Amino acid sequence: xxxxxxxxxxxxxxxxxxxxxxxxxxxxxxxxxxxxxxxxxxxxxxxxxxxxxxxxxxxxxxxxxxxxxxxxxxxxxxxxxxxxxxxxxxxxxxxxxxxxxxxxxxxxxxxxxxxxxxxxxxx
Amino acid sequence: xxxxxxxxxxxxxxxxxxxxxxxxxxxxxxxxxxxxxxxxxxxxxxxxxxxxxxxxxxxxxxxxxxxxxxxxxxxxxxxxxxxxxxxxxxxxxxxxxxxxxxxxxxxxxxxxxxxxxxxxxxxxxxxxxxxxxxxxxxxxxxxxxxxxxxxxxxxxxxxxxxxxxxxxxxxxxxxxxxxxxxxxxxxxxxxxxxxxxxxxxxxxxxxxxxxxxxxxxxxxxxxxxxxxxxxxxxxxxxxxxxxxxxxxxxxxxxxxxxxxxxxxxxxxxxxxxxxxxxxxxxxxxxxxxxxxxxxxxxxxxxxxxxxxxxxxxxxxxxxxxxxxxxxxxx
Numbered sequence: 019x020x021x022x023x024x025x026x027x028x029x030x031x032x033x034x035x036x037x038x039x040x041x042x043x044x045x046x047x048x049x050x051x052x053x054x055x056x057x058x059x060x061x062x063x064x065x066x067x068x069x070x071x072x073x074x075x076x077x078x079x080x081x082x083x084x085x086x087x088x089x090x091x092x093x094x095x096x097x098x099x100x101x102x103x104x105x106x107x108x109x110x111x112x113x114x115x116x117x118x119x120x121x122x123x124x125x126x127x128x129x130x131x132x133x134x135x136x137x138x139x140x141x
Numbered sequence: 142x143x144x145x146x147x148x149x150x151x152x153x154x155x156x157x158x159x160x161x162x163x164x165x166x167x168x169x170x171x172x173x174x175x176x177x178x179x180x181x182x183x184x185x186x187x188x189x190x191x192x193x194x195x196x197x198x199x200x201x202x203x204x205x206x207x208x209x210x211x212x213x214x215x216x217x218x219x220x221x222x223x224x225x226x227x228x229x230x231x232x233x234x235x236x237x238x239x240x241x242x243x244x245x246x247x248x249x250x251x252x253x254x255x256x257x258x259x260x261x262x263x264x265x266x267x268x269x270x271x272x273x274x275x276x277x278x279x280x281x282x283x284x285x286x287x288x289x290x291x292x293x294x295x296x297x298x299x300x301x302x303x304x305x306x307x308x309x310x311x312x313x314x315x316x317x318x319x320x321x322x323x324x325x326x327x328x329x330x331x332x333x334x335x336x337x338x339x340x341x342x343x344x345x346x347x348x349x350x351x352x353x354x355x356x357x358x359x360x361x362x363x364x365x366x367x368x369x370x371x372x373x374x375x376x377x378x379x380x381x382x383x384x385x386x387x388x389x390x391x392x393x394x395x396x397x398x399x400x401x402x403x404x405x406x407x408x409x410x411x412x413x414x415x416x417x418x419x420x421x422x423x424x425x426x427x428x429x430x431x432x433x434x435x436x437x438x439x440x441x442x443x444x445x446x447x448x449x450x451x452x453x454x455x456x457x458x459x460x461x462x463x464x465x466x467x468x469x470x471x
Binding site for chain 2: 136
């Protein structure tokens with residue numbers, strides 16, 4: 019009898035744990051943590067969900083500066099002294115398929131977590 | 142009841158173990174080299190020393206192959222035109238010439254002089270005078286490259302930007318093998334090496350960037366131990382007087398290849414070949430590329446045209462997924 023009760027409790031625990039882990043895996047919160055990397059090193063980590071009012075800051079490196087602006091629409095580069103300004107024209111960071119990259123300044127703005135079940139993107 | 146418990150235990154194990162383990166065993170490095178971001182990720186035992194060795198190798202190759210690096214070999218060669226070069230530089234030049242032969246000159250590392258005219262290197266974009274292009278064309282062409290052992294001679298400047306990342310990814314694969322790594326995904330500026338299997342098992346899922354909406358993928362391919370490389374018009378371009386000019390120059394005309402394609406992705410067993418072919422097949426255009434691919438069934442390729450139609454080689458039919466309109470190439 020005791021063994022039977024133990025078995026039932028064990029089965030119940032397994033069901034709850036299994037269901038919980040499946041739920042967590044399938045309901046991952048969308049990416050909101052953004053990493054700003056300078057030459058491969060993380061210099062800022064920003065939770066876009068925690069942003070209550072727009073603000074901006076500069077990332078300065080030996081190569082030059084990039085001005086980064088964050089508001090309710092997301093994160094983007096608004097000014098930089100790089101020659102091509104591709105990072106500014108990129109606009110708001112929308113997905114990791116297309117991180118904001120400033121090649122001359124070796125700066126990357128990217129979501130911390132990868133999108134979906136795609137492991138890498140060729141471009 | 143025992144059967145139920147067993148089944149549930151397996152379910153619990155499967156549902157919870159792989160993401161946690163893969164995260165714990167994951168080693169990543171990202172840095173800039175070869176004028177582009179590199180993201181290296183490997184899993185499991187030996188992942189850390191393997192990634193470190195790959196990073197060192199890429200930086201070393203970059204120094205040798207970068208034509209702008211005044212301390213580098215290629216820079217030195219482009220000034221002198223006749224130099225005894227290292228085995229690495231001789232090897233990549235030899236492989237580049239092989240791919241030029243394979244593609245009938247559609248891929249050509251001497252096209253850099255023309256690229257310079259268009260301003261694709263320094264972003265000083267301009268539409269060059271046709272007479273200037275024709276004059277430069279006289280002094281370009283891979284047939285002018287000679288390699289006698291390690292003695293390299295050419296009448297034109299060389300640029301390895303269209304093949305160096307692929308070559309480096311081949312080296313990366315050798316390093317992964319030597320360290321016994323079983324699972325790694327590397328992006329050398331968008332040149333992908335999908336090595337072994339995903340940490341939880343199964344194929345790697347590689348997305349192909351949408352040439353129109355570049356924050357999305359237009360298709361995915363499931364691969365293992367393959368190199369996936371793309372050349373697209375959207376990577377570097379400018380518009381002047383309402384005309385769109387992109388950076389994939391046809392070495393025969395000196396003008397951007399204008400054949401209705403917007404991107405070509407190549408899936409192959411060699412990174413060097415995939416890199417060179419992605420440019421070469423783009424320049425060849427759909428029909429000539431089709432002939433080449435029919436004769437080389439081991440190569441996979443995905444073409445996207447201006448209407449966002451996806452053309453693919455039949456060997457990808459089971460692994461290519463897309464919501465776009467798609468057609469088998471043959």
